[in-house]
Amino acid sequence: MNWFNKVRNRIPFISKRSTEDTLWHKCRDCDQMIFIKEYEENQSVCPECGFHGRIGPMKRFLHLFDEHSWEVLASPKVKEDPLKFRDQKKYIDRLKAARAATGESDAFLNAKGTIHGKDAIIGVQDFAFMGGSMGLAVGEAFVRGARAAIAAQCPYIVFTASGGARMQEGALSLMQMPKMTVAVEELREAGLPYIVVLTDPTSGGVMASYAMLGDVQIAEPKALLAFTGRRVIENTIREKLPDNFQSAEYLLEHGALDMIVARADLRDTLGKLIDYMTPARAAA
Structure with a gap:
């Protein structure tokens, strides 16, 4: 200046x-x-x-749910700063700054409502909150969203957007991966659909766990989807990777995704999937 x-x-x-x-x-x-x-x-x-640019949970809910049909589910309370972590700033100060910027308590928010008249619970990861990083609060919110879907006997639809595990919580953040995987298995045992929509960007431990466990895998166009950085992979395998290697289009072409859906068409697509995957409940 x-x-x-x-x-x-x-x-x-x-x-x-x-x-x-x-x-x-x-x-x-x-x-x-x-x-x-x-x-x-x-x-x-x-x-x-x-x-497709990055958008937060509230805009997702407004775009997807039937008008006036939805409500945000309470965010779980977890122990903050369990490791008393500090880098250039205290972790607790980073949390305060992220909460002030987003208006949310952490990087994952659930809401319950209807899509074309069919019940659904949607969980959205917010990249604006510390890069959508996965920590104790994100893991607990995911589990509660899955169990709320089981209680309501409806699908659980999750939108991922993350840089991976939250480094300020160390091994505790990595422990969320098996925890959320168990919640996905609980949905399967209950016979309920688990639908994942991968958005830009989804990477790291999130990509290596619940982001790739959906009964249906959807992505938004041109989304960056990767476990780790291009340079790390190229140095490991000693090969040059294609330019679009970590794009949604590449993953679709190689069978890692079921479909790519534009944001404007997501609501209708999800409504159809709920009908296809819960025929008995839809008829009732």
């Missing part, structure tokens, strides 16, 4: 003008500048290249 801007920002009677950041959004894929109102009206999808 130059000297003039520093002075201007400190003068109380000069109002700050709207900057390009408040009026325009730059697409992360094609670098196109998009009028922010147009971008938001298009569900945060680039109208030029179709890249």
Whole structure:
């Protein structure tokens, strides 16, 4: 920031003008500048290249559930900062900053409602909360969402978006992987669908566990989906990987996904899947 801007920002009677950041959004894929109102009206999808931007839980719920049919489920209380971790900042301070920025208690939120009149519970991982990292609160929220679906005898639909395990919780974060895998098995034993929608980005321990255990695996277009970084894999196998190696399109082509669905079509697609996968309940 130059000297003039520093002075201007400190003068109380000069109002700050709207900057390009408040009026325009730059697409992360094609670098196109998009009028922010147009971008938001298009569900945060680039109208030029179709890249699907990151959105939080509340927008997901609004887009997917029938109007006025849904309610957010209470977030679980877990022990905060169990390791008293500190890097450049205290972990507890990072949590406070993330909560202030997102308005949520942690990186995973569940809601119960209907999609085309059919009951469903949706869990959404929020990348805006510390990169959607998986810790104690995320693991507990996932388990409670799965058990709420069992209690309601309805599908559990999970949207993943994460950089992986939360380093500030060490081995405790990694322990969430088997914990959530057990919750998925509980859904299967109850005969209920577990549907996963992978969004940009999904990686690390999340990609290595519950993100790839769905009865149906869906992804949004052009989503980055990876267990670890390209350079790490190339150095390990000593081979050059294709440019689109970690894209949703590559995974679909090689059988790791069932379908890629644009955000505008997700609601209808999920409604059809619920009908197909719960025929007895749909008839009742």
